[in-house]
Amino acid sequence: MGEKRQFKVWRGDETGGDLQDYQVEVNEGEVVLDIIHRLQATEAPDLACRWNCKAGKCGSCSMEINGMPRLGCMTRMSTFSETETITVTPLRTFPVIRDLVTDVSFNYEKARETPAFAPPVGVAPGEYRMQQVDVERSQEFRKCIECFLCQNTCHVVRDHDENKNAFSGPRYFIRAAELDMHPLDAREDRKTYAQQHQGLGYCNITKCCTEVCPEHIKITDNAIIPMKERVVDRKYDPLVWLGSKIFRRHPDDDELVQSGSSHAVSAGPAMTGVDLPDAHERTEEQEVERGVNWHRRVGPAQLPAVGANGRLGVSEAAFDRSGAASPFGDDVEFPLPPRDLNYAHPDQD
Numbered sequence: 611m612g613e614k615r616q617f618k619v620w621r622g623d624e625t626g627g628d629l630q631d632y633q634v635e636v637n638e639g640e641v642v643l644d645i646i647h648r649l650q651a652t653e654a655p656d657l658a659c660r661w662n663c664k665a666g667k668c669g670s671c672s673m674e675i676n677g678m679p680r681l682g683c684m685t686r687m688s689t690f691s692e693t694e695t696i697t698v699t700p701l702r703t704f705p706v707i708r709d710l711v712t713d714v715s716f717n718y719e720k721a722r723e724t725p726a727f728a729p730p731v732g733v734a735p736g737e738y739r740m741q742q743v744d745v746e747r748s749q750e751f752r753k754c755i756e757c758f759l760c761q762n763t764c765h766v767v768r769d770h771d772e773n774k775n776a777f778s779g780p781r782y783f784i785r786a787a788e789l790d791m792h793p794l795d796a797r798e799d800r801k802t803y804a805q806q807h808q809g810l811g812y813c814n815i816t817k818c819c820t821e822v823c824p825e826h827i828k829i830t831d832n833a834i835i836p837m838k839e840r841v842v843d844r845k846y847d848p849l850v851w852l853g854s855k856i857f858r859r860h861p862d863d864d865e866l867v868q869s870g871s872s873h874a875v876s877a878g879p880a881m882t883g884v885d886l887p888d889a890h891e892r893t894e895e896q897e898v899e900r901g902v903n904w905h906r907r908v909g910p911a912q913l914p915a916v917g918a919n920g921r922l923g924v925s926e927a928a929f930d931r932s933g934a935a936s937p938f939g940d941d942v943e944f945p946l947p948p949r950d951l952n953y954a955h956p957d958q959d
């Protein structure tokens with residue numbers, strides 16, 4: 611039987627809540643998520659908390675522990691002194707659903723907006739070849755478990771909801787960097803996209819995101835700063851500027867009208883010289899014509915059926931499949947038509 615330790619856990623929902631005191635047994639080797647589970651098994655059976663793997667790999671159990679964004683399953687109780695009161699609160703940047711569960715859909719919206727990997731034209735899947743050094747460079751970014759601790763920590767959105775529209779956040783800067791550094795990615799406008807649409811310029815490289823990353827990804831040093839340097843190289847290079855004056859073309863024009871380049875991703879018509887509207891202002895038809903639809907229609911995610919009390923109903927238990935309903939909806943046929951994808955392979959019918 612372990613000792614009882616003092617905890618404060620935030621309880622409430624979108625209408626409000628407060629910290630509640632609990633005394634919970636703690637045993638050797640336990641982590642904070644064990645304590646949350648013990649609370650659920652004893653005096654707080656309706657305490658809401660998201661978790662899946664309890665191994666630091668699913669990214670579900672993100673919470674703030676003594677004010678620090680952490681994974682509950684990777685925070686050992688032995689890191690706190692025995693007399694310390696441990697305070698557990700939900701992620702502050704995202705709206706609370708209930709107790710420790712927040713609505714992180716902001717991140718999925720930003721993920722949907724990010725153009726996917728664009729394979730090179732004329733190279734069949736299975737024939738892609740890369741140098742090991744290039745594999746290793748992006749491998750670091752692929753370790754991301756999408757815990758969104760970095761997103762939660764970033765001061766650009768933490769207390770500034772109004773910035774969320776224009777700022778994708780560090781998790782999506784590493785995605786942009788990964789694709790920009792990918793030798794087989796055929797898109798040439800990753801830098802422009804990061805600067806103009808992901809809000810890379812809002813980041814003032816405080817490195818707070820790097821500090822909280824449980825996968826120890828060097829978000830700032832290896833992704834954000836190189837991306838900023840690439841943007842500057844492209845946009846402010848005096849020779850490129852001089853060339854743009856002589857030939858009356860801006861470097862970004864080339865990137866945004868890539869369908870006219872020899873590395874064209876799209877089989878669409880050449881658009882060099884066309885005054886393209888900002889990517890967020892293009893119509894869906896214009897996007898589909900380019901072969902890249904950043905604003906494809908995605909059906910709303912289907913939530914499991916919960917009652918007014920926030921609990922799963924009997925229908926969920928009686929569901930004929932073991933998992934939840936498909937987020938695409940049950941009436942969708944695959945393959946999806948190209949206009950519903952954010953990238954259509956050039957060889958795709």
Ligand code: SF4
Nearest residue numbers: 764813815816817819
């Ligand atoms: S380095 Fe940039 S992205 Fe990371 S927390 Fe600071 S401002 Fe946000």
Ligand code: SF4
Nearest residue numbers: 754755757758760823
């Ligand atoms: S970059 Fe790190 S902190 Fe951010 S979502 Fe991925 S694993 Fe989590």
Ligand code: FES
Nearest residue numbers: 663664669671683
């Ligand atoms: S439960 Fe999966 S990361 Fe914590």
